Amino acid sequence: xxxxxxxxxVIALVLVVANVAAASTRAQVDLSANRRFSLSPETRAVVxxxxxxxxxxxxxxxxxxSARDARFLLARFxxxxxxxxxxxxxxxxxxxxxRRFGITSYATVVVQYRGRRADAxxxxxxDLATAILRLLRARxxxxxxxxxxxxxxxxxxxxxxxxxxxxxxxxxAYRAATLDLAxxxxxxxxxxxxxxxxxxxxxxxAETDALVRYERAAGKVLVLASPLxxxxxxxxxxxxGMTFLGGVVADPDRSASVDPTDVVAEDxxxxxxxxxxxxxxxxxxxxxxxxxxxxxTPSGLTVSRLAVxxxxxxxxxxxxxxxxxxxxxxxxxxxxxxxxxxxxxxxxAERRVGSGTPRPGIVRTRVVATGSAEWPTNQLLDRLGNRxxxxxxLAWLTQEEELLTVATRLPGSRPLPWTAERQRETLFVTVGxxxxxxxxxxxASFVWRRRRQPA
Amino acid sequence: MAGRTDTKHGxxxxxxxxxxxxxxxxxxVLAACGSGGDGSAATRDTVPPNxxxxxxxxxxxxxxxxxxxxxxxxxxxxxxxxxxxxxxxLFDSPEPLASYGLDAPAATITYRGTNRVRTIxxxxxxxxxxxxxxxxxxxxxxxxxxADQLEPLLDLVR
Numbered sequence: 229x230x231x232x233x234x235x236x237x238v239i240a241l242v243l244v245v246a247n248v249a250a251a252s253t254r255a256q257v258d259l260s261a262n263r264r265f266s267l268s269p270e271t272r273a274v275v276x277x278x279x280x281x282x283x284x285x286x287x288x289x290x291x292x293x294s295a296r297d298a299r300f301l302l303a304r305f306x307x308x309x310x311x312x313x314x315x316x317x318x319x320x321x322x323x324x325x326x327r328r329f330g331i332t333s334y335a336t337v338v339v340q341y342r343g344r345r346a347d348a349x350x351x352x353x354x355d356l357a358t359a360i361l362r363l364l365r366a367r368x369x370x371x372x373x374x375x376x377x378x379x380x381x382x383x384x385x386x387x388x389x390x391x392x393x394x395x396x397x398x399x400x401a402y403r404a405a406t407l408d409l410a411x412x413x414x415x416x417x418x419x420x421x422x423x424x425x426x427x428x429x430x431x432x433x434a435e436t437d438a439l440v441r442y443e444r445a446a447g448k449v450l451v452l453a454s455p456l457x458x459x460x461x462x463x464x465x466x467x468x469g470m471t472f473l474g475g476v477v478a479d480p481d482r483s484a485s486v487d488p489t490d491v492v493a494e495d496x497x498x499x500x501x502x503x504x505x506x507x508x509x510x511x512x513x514x515x516x517x518x519x520x521x522x523x524x525t526p527s528g529l530t531v532s533r534l535a536v537x538x539x540x541x542x543x544x545x546x547x548x549x550x551x552x553x554x555x556x557x558x559x560x561x562x563x564x565x566x567x568x569x570x571x572x573x574x575x576x577a578e579r580r581v582g583s584g585t586p587r588p589g590i591v592r593t594r595v596v597a598t599g600s601a602e603w604p605t606n607q608l609l610d611r612l613g614n615r616x617x618x619x620x621x622l623a624w625l626t627q628e629e630e631l632l633t634v635a636t637r638l639p640g641s642r643p644l645p646w647t648a649e650r651q652r653e654t655l656f657v658t659v660g661x662x663x664x665x666x667x668x669x670x671x672a673s674f675v676w677r678r679r680r681q682p683a
Numbered sequence: 684m685a686g687r688t689d690t691k692h693g694x695x696x697x698x699x700x701x702x703x704x705x706x707x708x709x710x711x712v713l714a715a716c717g718s719g720g721d722g723s724a725a726t727r728d729t730v731p732p733n734x735x736x737x738x739x740x741x742x743x744x745x746x747x748x749x750x751x752x753x754x755x756x757x758x759x760x761x762x763x764x765x766x767x768x769x770x771x772x773l774f775d776s777p778e779p780l781a782s783y784g785l786d787a788p789a790a791t792i793t794y795r796g797t798n799r800v801r802t803i804x805x806x807x808x809x810x811x812x813x814x815x816x817x818x819x820x821x822x823x824x825x826x827x828x829x830a831d832q833l834e835p836l837l838d839l840v841r
Contacts (some may be wrong), residue, residue, distance in 0.1 A: 319810040320774075323778070323809060
């Protein structure tokens with residue numbers, strides 16, 4: 229009895245010590261689905277880029293649950309980077325601070341860095357990361373979206389519109405502008421990225437020339453080609469080792485539905501940062517690309533195959549006649565998205581401030597192309613890794629790949645596309661592998677017992 | 684034999700019960716100390732007392748006086764707007780009174796009853812214009828009163 233009491237006391241002591249140790253540590257493990265209590269990889273990248281003291285001042289009612297949530301979130305930023313300091317200020321309790329910062333409404337967040345200030349409308353992870361991004365970048369790149377050729381519109385909040393993209397651009401400290409080349413002339417120099425947003429109608433020769441000139445002059449272009457389009461985007465791609473083949477890719481093994489053209493891409497054979505953190509993409513009604521092999525590309529040009537279909541896929545040459553693989557089709561794996569970086573030294577590319585003397589400098593053209601124009605639309609932007617593909621592409625095009633991307637963490641559903649390939653894997657594991665292991669264990673046990681029995 | 688088994692089980696159960704009791708006690712102590720969580724201060728969710736808690740019938744006269752000396756009697760029909768004078772928020776550790784405009788109040792409201800007098804000092808409007816900072820005379824605490832309750836009274840001396 230005494231011995232058991234001693235054992236009990238020892239157990240209690242261990243529990244007490246464990247409790248005290250747990251209470252005094254701040255170590256955390258986020259076991260939630262979607263890791264909703266942790267900062268996203270994109271936000272972490274932004275936060276880690278902060279090199280000097282950054283102060284976040286959140287003006288909010290200090291007595292409510294919002295302040296508690298804000299503290300929790302801001303503590304995650306501080307834990308990740310000790311340069312980031314934060315304070316919750318109750319503007320009612322400390323009106324002099326509210327006046328000093330010009331605060332006129334609750335939940336305003338002021339972020340200060342290197343003498344500059346950016347405001348966030350709420351204490352949410354994307355808003356804070358965007359504000360920090362603005363301060364790190366100290367500029368707002370303009371993304372010019374082509375219009376006038378049947379492209380989806382940034383103002384359209386319907387399923388095929390791009391209103392979610394407009395919000396995403398704003399969150400990521402980009403300025404969105406439309407680019408109407410029908411007016412003639414060159415692409416404005418203010419366009420840091422030109423987004424050819426799935427034109428349905430062909431560009432005129434003058435428009436194509438303007439885009440090609442822009443691209444050649446260290447332009448950054450995002451091309452959303454479409455097999456349903458009459459527009460020929462190859463003048464923008466072929467100088468950079470990519471050719472849009474058209475056709476419609478069918479991938480029965482990896483499609484998000486029974487429709488084999490609703491392609492799910494899972495293979496990303498590239499180290500290009502555009503694809504960082506992307507598990508899968510949903511690229512419906514996509515065409516394929518031909519990319520120049522590395523040993524055939526000229527010096528300074530790097531072509532990356534960003535996303536590739538399964539080997540069972542093909543480019544259907546006669547989609548109107550149905551989807552069956554035949555001799556006229558291009559066999560898989562098919563390149564569904566590609567990127568090119570062309571860096572070259574050109575005379576007169578740089579001018580010294582003051583003297584104005586032209587000097588040789590590096591000119592860098594970057595192009596990202598996808599065979600589908602549907603994936604960034606409102607109905608598909610939040611599917612799989614589509615949103616991340618967009619912010620990753622823009623980051624790479626604007627040469628800020630080490631910083632950018634504020635991708636909204638989407639709560640709730642975590643879709644796992646039920647492709648034919650996954651169905652086969654599941655069948656193998658549940659009907660073959662697991663029962664097989666059980667049977668094997670039984671047989672092994674039987675044999676072991678038989679051997680232990682005396683003869 | 685049965686007795687030995689019972690004793691054995693009883694000893695084990697006692698040890699486990701002791702361990703659980705100690706762990707629960709510790710958890711209660713830690714929770715009471717506010718440890719754990721994100722380390723933030725506990726939220727203050729108590730309801731603050733009203734600046735003027737009495738009902739309108741407690742007063743025989745209510746007077747509003749502005750900083751520049753204008754004075755107005757509040758009509759008895761408006762007494763119910765002036766009393767009770769509700770508290771939106773209460774601050775125990777305020778900034779210097781000048782931050783709230785209470786170093787030189789914009790107005791003073793005096794409540795007189797049969798055997799009591801209350802004097803309320805009215806300061807600046809808050810940052811979003813939805814409240815006024817006020818103070819009871821002789822009380823260091825600062826109250827925030829909804830603007831829509833005070834505006835009709837202050838209008839009398841504007």
